[in-house]
Structure formats: structure tokens, C-alpha cells
Amino acid sequence: MLQVTFIRENKELVIERLEKRSIDATKMINDVIDFDEDRRRIQAELDNTLAESNTLSKEIGDLYKSGQAQKANLLKEKSGKLKEASKELSESLNAKTEALNQLLYKIPNIPNELVPSGNSELDNEEIFKAGDIPVLHENAQPHWELAKKYDIIDFELGNKITGAGFPVYKGKGARLQRALIAYFLDKNTAAGYTEYQLPHLVNEASGFGTGQLPDKEGQMYHVTEDNLYLIPTAEVPGTNIFRDVVLSESELPIGITGYTPCFRREAGSYGAHVRGLNRLHQFDKVEILRVEHPKRSHEALDEMVNHVKSILDELKLPYRILRLCAGDLGFTSTLTYDFEVFSTAQDRWLEISSVSNFETFQANRLKLRFKNSEGKNELAHTLNGSSLALPRVLAGILENYQTKEGIVIPEALQPYTGFNIID
RNA sequence: GGAGAAAUGGCAGAGCGGUCGAAUGCGGCAGUCUUGAAAACUGUUGAGGGUCACACCUCCGGGGGUUCGAAUCCCUCUUUCUCCGCCA
Secondary structure (H helix, E strand, O other): OOOHHHHHHOHHHHHHHHHOOOOOHHHHHHHHHHHHHHHHHHHHHHHHHHHHHHHHHHHHHHHHHOOOHHHHHHHHHHHHHHHHHHHHHHHHHHHHHHHHHHHHHOOOOOOOOOOOOOOOHHHOEEEEEEOOOOOOOOOOOOHHHHHHHOOOEEHHHHHHHOOOOOOEEOOHHHHHHHHHHHHHHHHHHHOOOEEEOOOOEEOHHHHHHOOOOOOOHHHOOEEOOOOEEEOOOOHHHHHHHHOOOEEEHHHOOEEEEEEEEEEOOOOOOOOHHHOOOOOOOEEEEEEEEEEEOHHHHHHHHHHHHHHHHHHHHHHOOOEEEEEOOOOOOOOOOOEEEEEEEEEOOOOEEEEEEEEEEEEOHHHHHHOOEEEOOOOOEEEOEEEEEEEEEHHHHHHHHHHHOEEOOEEEOOHHHHHHHOOOEEO
16 A cells, blocks of 8 residues: 555656556545545544543543532533534544545555556566577477376366365375475575465455455455455465564564465466466465565565576576566556566466565555664565465476476476486 | 453553553663773653644554543453363
């Protein structure tokens, strides 16, 4: 959520940047400013009424003490009127604040100046590409065929146990998953991230804190009995560690990594491009997450991008990095880099990581602040990224490393799998 | 799941319905002393809003109520602790 004071002080900039997202920002922003003015006016009125009422109460107390009950009773009437007035004022203040908030919840983050304009993924800017696309043998297959051939992932079984989108990994497939998780976590902790194991269900306040609620409710599985949500990403429990927290400046920067399964309803996505591991209801992901000083959050974003790069380089997978255009940029993000691995057998790119800087957008909702050098509380910046999402990395490995003899395990992973080929 | 107790400032811990934004201790910060440090002593030290700055307003787990007036009384929710039961 954007800060009202920032909107007030940078109205033109905010409108201009938001319009890159092809939304009509002028009215929204004007409304915010109007509502905020109203809100502050009512607040001031209420404050004055309360102040009057407070002094009156003191006077009444004094009168009682000095035995002047009659005079006191007279003042009580006046006090009653003030009370009514303050009740009305506080009701209209609440209504106004609520209206303002509802408005603010609907306004996405302001795209960074680097964000290219554009409406669809076609306008994303490719900024980097690495790794050779292998020349596969004649009978090369997509990963879902390979999974079946080597009996390492069973989609039908998952279908039986739960439903579509809940695959069962077995044998070397299961081991490869575990190896990837361990490998990613090791890379991340070596880079300075502290490993966490986080809850897989979150409450409403947490869903709100990272921006999934109230709008993207339909994307999460909801356990209505206990009013909890299955996490769609470790970002939710991970970032909410810092909800309502005031850090000292010396605690920054903070880096966290964690493995969690992720649950997504993916309502409405069907068709060929969701085949196999391409899009699932449950998948595994290792996440990295940072809390940064506003002055160096963009430097931190670059560091995260380089970190993810180093992992993909080591795995020797063909990948590219995209700078997302305004139209493709997530609601809460100000700048996002997507990593895509090339799926050779499908002849298409698969998103395997998304690294974003949210600046103060989440922090404002979370009330995540640090005490700056002037002793004032200041919103911190939050960032996160996947390192990495497992299924598509797995798809990438299966397809790009397939040989007539079997699936060769990337060298960096072999210490973790304990085998070097799936055959 | 059953029974009981509790929730106060960074922490610990007081708090007759008005003089309580809140005693006291610890911690933090500044100073005195010291070559320096420690100890001791002195002062200072919650958060948010508002203002050029004051004033002023709000906050004692959350929400609601009683009262002219609530940290203090009532209702309710949540959380924590103790005991019992169940259990990976």
C-alpha cells in the first residue's frame, strides 16, 4: 500500500508512473487526496472536541471534590453533548478512514523508472541470456513423457489421491527433489541468508500484510474451519516475520531463506501449457527474502539477481532474465526480474524465479520499520525472490539433460543425489 | 478437549475510578570521576497523529459497554502459563 503522505507530496509523479500500468490513476489519486484531507479535517475536529471534553471532566472532578455537586451536575449536561458530538465525529472518521483504505488497497505499487512500458509479456525486456540450448537426440521427449518413462513422477497417482496438479514424486524423482531443495538452501545460506522453517498456513493478518488479501483471495486455499490460508509462497509467512516490528538500523540488512511447499488454486488455468510440471496446485519452492535500508534496496535487488544467476550457471541450464514491463509487473512490486529456463523439448521458456523489490509497499501494510539515524521510525524496504521454484527447474533438467542413456544429473547436484544418471 | 491464572513501556514489575503516559529496578543514552575502562554518582529515556514550533489528541493484548471521567468496573474475543485428558 502506498503511503498517503508520499502521494500527497508527489502527486504528479505517482500518477505518471501508475499510468504506465495502463490504469486511470488521475481519479484514484485525486480521490485519495480528497479523502485524506477530509479525514484529517475530521480528525482535527474530533481532537478538539475530545480536548474540550477532557478539560470538562477534570473540572467536574474538581467541583465534586470541593463539594459543589450542583455546579458539577450542570457541567455534566454539557459533557453529554460533547460526548454525542465526539461519537458522531469518530464514526465519520472511521468511515472516512475505511473508505480511504479501501481506495489505497486497490492502488498498485509505483513502477520503477527502469520498468519498460507495455501491456503484456511480449513487452518484457530481455536483459540477459546464458547457457547453451542443447541439441537433443532425435527421440527427445517433453518432461512429462520422461517422467513416465523413468517412473519418477506419477501424475495419475496424484490425481487419484488428491486431484489434478498434485503430482507424486517417486524413487530417483523424489530424491532429486530433495537434492534440489538441499542444494538451493546450501547456496543461499552460503550467500548469507539465514535458513528458516516456516508455517505452511497463515492467518488473515498475514495474508493481508503481504498483499494476498483482500483482493487475491481466490488464489489461496482457505481452511474455513480455522480461518487459515495455505501459503501460496514462503513470501507470506517469511515477510510476516516482520509484521509490526521496529528494527534498529544496525540489524539491517536481513536475509532469510526457506523451503516450503506452495499451494495455489490457479482457478481458471487449463490447457496444454499447464501440462506436466508447468503449472501445479502444489509445488516446492526455496525462497530468499530481504529486509533492506531504503538507500540500498536496489543494490540488494541486483545482488539477488546475481545470486540466482550463479545457481543457474552452476546447474548449466539455458536461461534468460527479463525485466518485467509495467503491464506484467505484480501488484505489489516496483521492479521485477523474471528468470526463465528454456524447455528444449517444449520449445518454450518457463518461469523459474521472480525477484522483486517492493520498496515500502509491503512494509507500509506490515508496519515494518527501522529506527533511522535521526531516531525516527522509517519504513524499511522488502524484497524477495525464488531460488528456485522446483518443478520447472526439474522440467528443465529432465528435458535439457536427457540422453539416449538416460537423464544425466548436473555435476553440482550429484553430491546431493548420490547418483549421476536416471535410467 | 476440561479446570484455573494471567496479559501494563526494550525487559522485569507496581498501579484506591479523577492528581497515571503510568512507581520502582534493569537495560539504553549523555555527563562527572578515570590515562582508558569498570564501579559509583547525576541527568535523560515509550509509540503514533498533529503543529513552523508549541498546544492538543490517541495508545496499558483486540473489540464493545458502564461513567462527567477507566490501566483500574462489566461483557466478549485472542494469546500465554499451570493442572488434567489425548497425541506425532
